[in-house]
Structure formats: structure tokens, C-alpha cells
Amino acid sequence: MKTVYLLGIIFLLTSCQNDDNYVPVIPNANERELAGGETTVFSSGSFAFENPATNLSADNLETHLAGDAQFEQAFVTAPATVNPGLGAQFNHVSCVGCHPKDGRAPFPDDLNSFSGFFLRVSIPGTNANRGPNPAPGFGDQLANHAVFGKTPEVQFAVSYEDIPVNFADGTVVTLKKPIYSISESYIPLPGNALFSPRLAPPVIGLGLLEAIPEMDILSKQDLDDFDGDGISGKANYVWDPETQTTKLGRFGWKASAPSVLVQTAGAYNNDMGITSHLFPIESSYGQSNGELEQADNPEITKQILDEAAFYCRTLAVPAARNLDDEDVIAGYQLFEDLKCASCHTQRHVTGTFSGIPEISNQTIYPYTDMLLHDMGEDLADGRSDFLANGNEWKTRPLWGIGLTQLVNGHTDFLHDGRAKSVEEAILWHGGEAQKSKEDYTKLTLLEREQLLKFVKSI
């Protein structure tokens, strides 16, 4: 093959007739291809989200691999020799259960099967830390499973409402808006309960996002839309149970977790019913159907929690692909023209992250500003979460999105998988992104395909 490459290069050199013609390129394509900086892995198959950052030291690789094992552990009902403590109520039994192949969960055919889907719940008002006010008897997350002999908190149900979107060229795409309800509950839910659906996202590159300097994120805030572009951007400030202080929110669909560690500990506690030093009380403690046993808490050691968080912090981001493709280059220009990048901030440089030099000082292309934006009524959950109001969601990172079909076998996007393709995800944008969305519907079919090709290449 080397010979072929050489011949190819020579051929190209001699085939150039005229170097004056302008050929568009994507700026910083070389840097942009290495989406996760030096952590980037050149992997574009089914296993593309499962690789350790390629620059890990031997010691950190060992911790990563220990975390990998923790991420896969299935918990069982106590007492047990191995992995006891599941439930009593839960949504799933392992991290990987909701984040298959470290990627995105599919929207389940059956909402009450074991899946990466659940509803958060609260009642109006806030808790002592200004977070969501838990629903009495249910907490802040609804569990649709329980260990044998216990009753799940609820069973979920969904129906759909059609939302047709008309394109300038006459194309019509019909979005399906899910409307969730509770078909069974072990005690009646409060009449004023607020729900917010969630579908588990990929866990690649999280350490890099955590290492983006706070000042860089805050500098992109424009609370009163001073620059008049219709886009504000707001930082969430949330409670950190580790430091017992208020911190910038970075993780979760509404940026309500300050760190990968807290997000991970929260998932153990709420998703699996596993207690840790950060969340030492069972999510169902005190409920009539819940777990009364407190003697075995915390059910995982600090070391296990740290390893699982370290794993998520050091999963490599796959390299961007096909950035030299003509359509991808045209799509990049449309991404700029439609102002997608106003919120999907392309480039960041990470700061110093204590203990993990490999994710420190990296130039990365996650395509997120890490801020909250009003996304319009159709996406709104009507449930506030610290400073995020019922219309606001955090800008999602887009890196790796084009590999979702291959890695996870589906393209169910957004916080509850309601978008069935990248195009539908764009069409669900409203609020601050209304103009960009409308401009998308005015593109020609070729232009839309080019924009989608660019998004899928990053």
C-alpha cells in the first residue's frame, strides 16, 4: 500500500494544472480532526466510544481499566458476595446497561423494559440547596423497577402528538412529540408533580469538558442578549455534595451536576439504588415500598466511585472523519452561516485538571458552549433544575454523533430520544435557536445533506 500512496502523491503533484483556483477548506482541519486533542483515538467502528485516551500514562491507564470493569459491573439484591445492594427501587442494574458501548441508549420499544430511559420528578419549589424539590414518596427520579418482591414506584406510559414541519421546498417532516404519563404508581403521585424525561447520553470525553476553564464558559454568557443575536446563554449554578458548595453546573441535560464524580455518584444512587459516600442514603429510603436497611451503606467504596468517574473522564473522543470531503466542507460553511456554532462552540482549550495531565491543556472540538439556552415550548419540560428553567437545556456536545448508528444501532437524539435523526434534532430546536432552525428549512435538499454530512463527520 505504501507504494500506492507514493504513486498517488506523485500523480497528484503532476496532475496539478492550475494552483490559483480557490478550493474551500475547513479551517484548522488538522487540529479539528483531533477532536479530543492528544486523547483522540482513530477509531470509527462499533467500538469507537470504548477506547482509553490514547495518551494515558501507564498508571492512569491502569486506573482507567479498573474503572472500565466497574462500569460493567451488574448489581444484585443484597445480601450477596459480589456486587450487593441493588435497589430496592431502580431503573437499571449497571452503568453500561444505560450507556451501551459507552454510547447513547436507544429509546425503548417498551418504556418499562430495562433501558436507558426514565423520568425525573419534583414538585414546585426548591430543596434546601436550591435544587429540585423532591416529590414526597418518590424523590427526584422515578424508578420503574424493583428487586423481587418489592413494588416499583411507577410504570411509565407515552402517547404522541404529530408536529409537521414545512420546508421551503415543499418537503414536510412530521415530528412525534412524546407525552408521558404514569400508568401505575405504588402510592398516588402528588397532583402538582413535574416530570422531565431522560435518555442516557454517550460518556466519551467527559473529562475534557470538565477541564474547560470556568472563565471561558462564563465569558460566553450573554444573559441579556447584549449583542442582539437572539442568543443568550446562561450558566447553571448547582449544589456540589462533594465540596458542600455551589458550583458551575456542567453535566446532565440541564447542567445540574458540577462534576463527573457527582454525576456518577448520582447515577449509582438514583439509577441503581447504590449508595456511596457522596449519596449515603438509599434513594427509596423511608418509602413504604423502599429500602429500610441502612447498615450496608455506603454500598460502594470511595475507590470504586473514583475509578468509575476516572473511566468516564478518560474515555477517548474518536477523531473526526472525512473533513476533506467536498460536501462536508460545504456543510461546514452552512453550519457557520446558520449560526449553529453560536451555541455549539467549536473549539475550546482545556485548563489544568488535577491528577489527569492527559486531559489538561488540550485543544478540543466538542461543539458545545456548556451553557443553558431556551429551546422553545415544544422541547420544554416545564421543570426547573437549579437555575435552569423549564424551557432551558444545556448545549449538547456533538463530537462522535455521526458514529451513533454504527455504535448503538439507532439515531434517537435529544434528552429523551424524540428526534429520530440528526435532521429531526435540528427541527426540534426552537427558542433561541428558532432562527437557525427556520434557516435550515429554507435550504435546498443538497445543502441540507451537506450540513448533515458535516455534523456526522465530527
Add this chain to the structure above:
Amino acid sequence: MKYFFKLKSTLIIFAIAALTFSCSDDNDTEEIVEQSDYNEHLTNIANNVIVETYRDLANKATDLKNEVIDLQGDISASNLDNARQAWRSTREPWEKSEGFLFGPVDLQGIDPAIDSWPVNVVDMDNLLSDTVNFPAITESIIDAQTDEAKGFHLIEYLLWGIDGNKQVADLTTRELEYLVAACENLETKTAELYDAWRADSGNHVANFLNAGASGSIYVSQKSALEDLVDGMITIADEVANGKIETPLNGENGAGFDPTQEESRFSHNSKLDFANNVRSISNVYNGKFSIDGKGVSDVVAESNTTLDGTFKTQLVEAIQAIEAIPGTFTDAISDNRTAVENAQTKVRIVQETLESLIKPLIVNL
């Protein structure tokens, strides 16, 4: 090493990209870097290794269910022995499929549903005792349980008992009901898996046969080959650094821990590990139901020495696992050197795949 190779490939791509952009007409570029044709390799591995392994698995799972039904009808030592043998026979193609844990086995949640670990003994016992709410234990009741209350290891637990010495007299009627239902569930899941792949049903196999053509999830044949190599790496890593390492040295090096052994009730672990390496060997050599083209032929095209070395490493890994004396359970305390040797040989397989074969495929 891994990074070095990948970086190099990037540089080559950029060199070509840069040259491309400087030309007024770049229509010829794609032809120049066009790959060799690996359709024959991919077709053979998919049809004759992957689909055939799953066919074998589905058939053996049916045999297992039938043996367990026989045991339920006639509770005898010989029928218990037959059921145990049938479990081992079913286990074999499953372990030989763990070198390709991608596609439907993963996307449809079949891997956890049939091979989850550890067993949720508390839930199982509670279901066994609850004759009020569950007067009969049926397949649909088992299907609704968490994955840890069904599948290979729960069936293994019921057939052998926690210490591996269950007597036929210990089997209760309820346990036999649970066994039959769990085996029916295993049969259903393995049939789903085979159906998802085969051409006249779910046809996942077409993604390999048509890799690089429209309609395939693989944008190129190289991308399909990459999945095959990643699959091999994944199981080599799992055997060396999970299945052997955790019982041998405990979680976080806490000391040997037999409770972490995967197939400890049946003492089938050595065979499990050897069959895992055989799954790598089958994909690499393109050899299962017939001997056709495999990844080996792709590697040999550019590096016959590497191909020969790797084949030897595969044989040595299997031999080292089989050379562990007695049961794996005993060996982690009594013959640690033999276990460590087997672990080393599997790590060599992993290392060669990661640092030499994967880069070769990625740079095709």
C-alpha cells in the same frame, strides 16, 4: 505504539488532503487510495464463522432445554449429568462467539440477557419461594426478571449448586420449573440472535457482505475489518485482564478471590477461556464450519512474519490455558504460576492485536 501508528496514518491522510486541495481537479484522488477488495474475507468470516457459530449456539440451546425437560420428567442422576453436559455444550459456541460482541448480540441486549454475572441469588430464591403470586414459573415470568436472574450462570447455579456438588436429590420441583423456564428463555434469546444475523431473516450479515456499499452500516470494508479486530481485542483484554485477573488477584489487587470466577459452579472456566481464544482464532483464520479467508489473509498480504507470529501466539495461549492443572478455582491459589503464564500468553495476543494488527488494518 498504538498512538504512533495512528498518528502516522493521519499524517499520510493530511499529506494527501493537502495535495488534493492544491489541485484544481481532485476527482482522481479516490481511485488512487482505493482499497484492495476484501469482500471474500468479510463474506467468509460473516457467513461461515459468525452466523455458523450462532446457528450452533441456537441448536445447542434447544438441546439443553430438551435435556432439562427430560430431567424434570425423570429426576435421575444420569439425566442431571446429561443436562450438565448439555449446558457445557451450549456454553462452547457462546464462548466461541465472544470474539465478535458487536451487532445484534449487543444492540438487542442479548449478551447481558444470556450471560450476565453475578447471579442474583436473592431474587431467584424469593421467586422460588413465592408460590402465592407465582404458582407456576413460566418463561415470560423469567423474561421479566433482571438479567442476573436468568441466563447461563443462573442455569449453571441450579444445575451444580453454589459449591459445584449438587446432588440429584437436592433438586426441588420449583427449581426444575425455574430451570426449564430459564432454558426456554435462553433458547428464545439465542434463536433471536441467530435470526438477527442470518440472510433469510434479520440479515445483519449483509452489512459485512456489502461493506462499503450503500445500505451497509460499514462505510468501507476497512471499517468492517476494524470491527472484527476490535472484537478480538475486546475479548483478549477481557480474558487476560478480567476473567483471569480478577479471580487471580482480586479487585484492585486485594488477593485471589474465587468468588470472582465466572463459571465457578461448573468449573468450566478453563474451557471458557480457551474457547474465547478460539473465537479469536476462528475470526482471524476464517475457519469454523469451513476453512476460508480470514483476517490472517489480509495481514499476510503485507506482513507474512506478523501473520505467522500471531498464529503461533494464538496456539500458545490456548495451550497455556489448557496446561493449568486441575480446576481454575484451585489453581488461583495452588498453581498461580501456571495461571499467570496463561494470562501472559493471552496478553501477548492482545498486545499483538492492539499494537501491530489494528494499525495494519487501520492503515490499509
